[in-house]
Amino acid sequence: MKLLVTENYETLSQITADIVLMRWAENRRVNLALTAGSSPKRAYEILAERLNQVFFDQSLAHFYNFDEITLKDQEYGLTMQALTEELFNPLGIVEENIEVLDAGNYQDYDRQIAEDGGLDLVLMGIGGDGHFCGNMPEFTSFDYGVYRVPIKPGDELYKLIDESSPHTPGEEMVTFGAQTVLAAKKLVLIANGEKKAEIIKQALEGPITEDVPASILRLHPNLTVILDQEAASKLK
Amino acid sequence: MKLLVTENYETLSQITADIVLMRWAENRRVNLALTAGSSPKRAYEILAERLNQVFFDQSLAHFYNFDEITLKDQEYGLTMQALTEELFNPLGIVEENIEVLDAGNYQDYDRQIAEDGGLDLVLMGIGGDGHFCGNMPEFTSFDYGVYRVPIKPGDELYKLIDESSPHTPGEEMVTFGAQTVLAAKKLVLIANGEKKAEIIKQALEGPITEDVPASILRLHPNLTVILDQEAASKLK
Amino acid sequence: MKLLVTENYETLSQITADIVLMRWAENRRVNLALTAGSSPKRAYEILAERLNQVFFDQSLAHFYNFDEITLKDQEYGLTMQALTEELFNPLGIVEENIEVLDAGNYQDYDRQIAEDGGLDLVLMGIGGDGHFCGNMPEFTSFDYGVYRVPIKPGDELYKLIDESSPHTPGEEMVTFGAQTVLAAKKLVLIANGEKKAEIIKQALEGPITEDVPASILRLHPNLTVILDQEAASKLK
Amino acid sequence: MKLLVTENYETLSQITADIVLMRWAENRRVNLALTAGSSPKRAYEILAERLNQVFFDQSLAHFYNFDEITLKDQEYGLTMQALTEELFNPLGIVEENIEVLDAGNYQDYDRQIAEDGGLDLVLMGIGGDGHFCGNMPEFTSFDYGVYRVPIKPGDELYKLIDESSPHTPGEEMVTFGAQTVLAAKKLVLIANGEKKAEIIKQALEGPITEDVPASILRLHPNLTVILDQEAASKLK
Numbered sequence: 039m040k041l042l043v044t045e046n047y048e049t050l051s052q053i054t055a056d057i058v059l060m061r062w063a064e065n066r067r068v069n070l071a072l073t074a075g076s077s078p079k080r081a082y083e084i085l086a087e088r089l090n091q092v093f094f095d096q097s098l099a100h101f102y103n104f105d106e107i108t109l110k111d112q113e114y115g116l117t118m119q120a121l122t123e124e125l126f127n128p129l130g131i132v133e134e135n136i137e138v139l140d141a142g143n144y145q146d147y148d149r150q151i152a153e154d155g156g157l158d159l160v161l162m163g164i165g166g167d168g169h170f171c172g173n174m175p176e177f178t179s180f181d182y183g184v185y186r187v188p189i190k191p192g193d194e195l196y197k198l199i200d201e202s203s204p205h206t207p208g209e210e211m212v213t214f215g216a217q218t219v220l221a222a223k224k225l226v227l228i229a230n231g232e233k234k235a236e237i238i239k240q241a242l243e244g245p246i247t248e249d250v251p252a253s254i255l256r257l258h259p260n261l262t263v264i265l266d267q268e269a270a271s272k273l274k
Numbered sequence: 275m276k277l278l279v280t281e282n283y284e285t286l287s288q289i290t291a292d293i294v295l296m297r298w299a300e301n302r303r304v305n306l307a308l309t310a311g312s313s314p315k316r317a318y319e320i321l322a323e324r325l326n327q328v329f330f331d332q333s334l335a336h337f338y339n340f341d342e343i344t345l346k347d348q349e350y351g352l353t354m355q356a357l358t359e360e361l362f363n364p365l366g367i368v369e370e371n372i373e374v375l376d377a378g379n380y381q382d383y384d385r386q387i388a389e390d391g392g393l394d395l396v397l398m399g400i401g402g403d404g405h406f407c408g409n410m411p412e413f414t415s416f417d418y419g420v421y422r423v424p425i426k427p428g429d430e431l432y433k434l435i436d437e438s439s440p441h442t443p444g445e446e447m448v449t450f451g452a453q454t455v456l457a458a459k460k461l462v463l464i465a466n467g468e469k470k471a472e473i474i475k476q477a478l479e480g481p482i483t484e485d486v487p488a489s490i491l492r493l494h495p496n497l498t499v500i501l502d503q504e505a506a507s508k509l510k
Numbered sequence: 511m512k513l514l515v516t517e518n519y520e521t522l523s524q525i526t527a528d529i530v531l532m533r534w535a536e537n538r539r540v541n542l543a544l545t546a547g548s549s550p551k552r553a554y555e556i557l558a559e560r561l562n563q564v565f566f567d568q569s570l571a572h573f574y575n576f577d578e579i580t581l582k583d584q585e586y587g588l589t590m591q592a593l594t595e596e597l598f599n600p601l602g603i604v605e606e607n608i609e610v611l612d613a614g615n616y617q618d619y620d621r622q623i624a625e626d627g628g629l630d631l632v633l634m635g636i637g638g639d640g641h642f643c644g645n646m647p648e649f650t651s652f653d654y655g656v657y658r659v660p661i662k663p664g665d666e667l668y669k670l671i672d673e674s675s676p677h678t679p680g681e682e683m684v685t686f687g688a689q690t691v692l693a694a695k696k697l698v699l700i701a702n703g704e705k706k707a708e709i710i711k712q713a714l715e716g717p718i719t720e721d722v723p724a725s726i727l728r729l730h731p732n733l734t735v736i737l738d739q740e741a742a743s744k745l746k
Numbered sequence: 747m748k749l750l751v752t753e754n755y756e757t758l759s760q761i762t763a764d765i766v767l768m769r770w771a772e773n774r775r776v777n778l779a780l781t782a783g784s785s786p787k788r789a790y791e792i793l794a795e796r797l798n799q800v801f802f803d804q805s806l807a808h809f810y811n812f813d814e815i816t817l818k819d820q821e822y823g824l825t826m827q828a829l830t831e832e833l834f835n836p837l838g839i840v841e842e843n844i845e846v847l848d849a850g851n852y853q854d855y856d857r858q859i860a861e862d863g864g865l866d867l868v869l870m871g872i873g874g875d876g877h878f879c880g881n882m883p884e885f886t887s888f889d890y891g892v893y894r895v896p897i898k899p900g901d902e903l904y905k906l907i908d909e910s911s912p913h914t915p916g917e918e919m920v921t922f923g924a925q926t927v928l929a930a931k932k933l934v935l936i937a938n939g940e941k942k943a944e945i946i947k948q949a950l951e952g953p954i955t956e957d958v959p960a961s962i963l964r965l966h967p968n969l970t971v972i973l974d975q976e977a978a979s980k981l982k
């Protein structure tokens with residue numbers, strides 16, 4: 039594990055942006071699975087600026103959503119909608135470079151990734167409960183590849199989505215499991231802010247356990263963890 | 275995970291020998307941790323033959339013992355004695371290319387490996403209880419780097435060594451833990467014979483759990499598992 | 511450059527076969543460009559035997575012909591016909607895993623390789639004139655990617671083909687140039703027999719020059735050269 | 747070859763700084779050969795700022811000077827003096843992480859690099875005459891490893907140093923040759939300003955020839971070229 043602690047969120051975001059940029063600018067097909075959400079928000083803004091300042095052949099990079107929550111009466115699920123708004127549209131990523139994971143294809147997806155040449159980079163945040171991608175403690179098993187979790191009204195996740203999204207949740211979440219993520223060539227985990235300090239401590243220094251799903255990422259030979267000082271404040 | 279099932283132990287051994295040979299013959303320093311024991315016995319014989327048939331600069335490869343059980347009144351422990359007899363002497367590996375892990379240096383060993391450039395290859399067998407290196411189910415924790423396990427008369431391990439070795443066990447075992455092993459660039463796990471079929475099934479298809487330590491190896495992005503048909507006979 | 515000198519052609523062939531086997535058995539798409547011709551003949555026989563002894567998922571490997579000489583009134587050119595006979599048929603490689611380079615697509619081929627994820631392995635022989643792939647000294651330029659060489663009756667190459675093949679040559683050769691080959695992740699060059707000793711000396715120890723095209727291969731950071739003792743007999 | 751054209755020198759420098767930073771922050775020994783001179787000046791300033799903002803274990807990175815011109819009555823030569831002033835001192839790189847190439851050890855240096863695990867990154871500029879490291883057109887041969895060029899009063903190089911430095915030139919230059927540089931895992935070439943436009947065009951689009959030494963870098967499978975718009979202005 040490579041650990042970088044940055045002075046602040048801005049520096050964290052600059053470094054993250056450049057890591058993504060350098061993988062994006064490859065001279066052969068690369069497969070990138072980048073997280074939606076708040077942690078990479080500023081990094082994606084910087085990336086959008088960079089794309090006005092740096093010119094390279096963007097056509098060889100393919101983008102994957104690493105999880106998805108289906109939504110009723112919507113073509114795209116929660117993650118694809120967020121990625122489209124936060125990443126794909128602002129950065130001008132065209133449809134033919136976007137590989138969509140959904141409830142219809144998740145069973146073949148590990149195979150599809152292998153046929154595409156494998157994942158080159160997975161950029162992730164960490165949840166307050168230690169989840170990465172869609173691997174919540176309540177249903178994580180480290181031996182899962184891409185898998186499906188049914189969602190019903192009354193479930194924690196159902197309520198969360200129902201409240202935070204204008205759409206009604208569908209019947210499931212699909213997500214890359216630990217097997218899928220750890221098969222990638224490079225992993226980057228980012229976290230910022232005091233509210234992440236406790237779970238970062240557990241994930242990086244506590245036991246490796248399905249109760250703190252992100253703890254498993256430490257075992258990958260090419261993991262970079264980038265934290266701001268607040269998120270790192272409880273580390274030894 | 276790359277899975278190769280071979281017709282028999284001889285083919286398994288030929289492939290294993292050539293994997294080691296190709297890493298050994300690098301044009302830059304490489305760091306190899308190769309197991310002692312019965313599984314690689316024939317592979318090492320083939321390697322010894324190969325070294326009479328293939329000429330290359332052998333000086334850049336460094337060899338590491340990945341575990342050690344100290345022995346009373348002996349300079350070298352159980353593993354180093356076995357490796358010397360089974361690997362180092364028959365293959366003519368000279369002392370300056372052998373990096374010895376022991377009870378005196380284990381605390382600095384992860385650091386030492388990092389300063390040496392990291393491990394390029396770890397070749398392992400699997401125990402009937404699912405152990406790899408010295409990670410027995412009774413004291414495995416996936417977050418361990420190189421660590422020490424005290425041994426006392428009466429312990430399972432003490433009795434085992436006492437019976438199988440002409441020497442009296444010392445006070446401890448030291449071993450690469452999961453963190454150390456999974457940080458390597460490439461892992462190879464070999465197993466042969468019907469007696470390994472059940473544990474192979476558990477390790478490769480069961481849950482990833484400290485109760486079957488080798489199950490964690492599946493999460494490495496560059497693991498090759500080589501089995502003969504008997505060891506593979508219970509796989510789906 | 512990694513140099514392995516083997517006692518004889520049989521050992522050279524065994525090692526070559528296992529290098530190809532290990533790349534073939536990847537758990538993600540891999541792209542292999544393997545030479546036709548006399549040098550790898552025995553290696554491919556051993557590979558065919560291995561495929562009866564070693565079971566793995568063969569579906570993720572794609573095979574490329576790295577040069578082609580078109581033939582009049584023939585669907586496939588000289589190289590594809592040879593590869594089909596020597597490699598694809600004996601090894602049971604199915605059509606959907608074969609990527610055909612020909613006069614119709616050569617202009618887009620560097621792009622196609624990039625979109626396929628790049629070449630993982632190029633296995634080559636060396637000609638008595640120092641050529642690799644179709645890069646003959648008379649028209650090699652190190653800055654070429656995939657390129658076309660027109661052939662007319664009266665040309666050296668025309669005569670050679672006309673004599674050695676039951677077919678009439680077409681109007682061109684197409685071939686991976688140095689740019690295409692050196693962009694691959696790994697290169698393997700094999701040569702056996704006394705008749706190769708002089709050109710091997712020139713290619714490995716002489717100046718790097720377009721007059722000895724294979725001399726450029728030495729600059730690749732991941733080149734393995736495997737020779738039998740006869741081919742190596744003039745090296746320092 | 748990966749080509750990135752940046753809007754201006756500032757963006758070029760930011761990206762370059764982050765490329766170096768990410769290699770520097772490895773969790774195993776890495777070997778970095780970074781150029782002195784005007785092109786990376788701003789990148790090193792940014793790096794110095796970054797080191798006040800980003801905290802990581804710096805101890806595993808080793809720094810190499812890739813050429814040296816000896817100076818009369820001086821312990822260090824021209825390059826080491828420049829690197830000390832521009833890179834090592836401002837960035838706080840300690841002596842034990844600096845590997846000095848000089849006239850006394852150049853003959854063993856390729857071997858030393860191999861024993862150190864090989865070069866992970868070489869960051870270079872390009873001279874107006876197409877030179878990279880110390881490979882001037884007048885004495886470049888692509889088959890050279892680390893080599894020595896004698897210098898006498900009256901030589902072009904002697905005059906140049908004599909004029910630009912407070913010190914009197916010594917008797918030689920030593921430099922990584924093409925063999926040494928192209929054996930590295932990753933190469934980065936940077937150039938900025940209109941005055942570099944013509945040589946960049948020759949090096950990237952012209953023939954690969956010892957008359958334009960940097961033209962050979964294009965053949966490396968992992969070369970990144972970063973230019974500002976002015977330096978890129980003559981490219982197709």
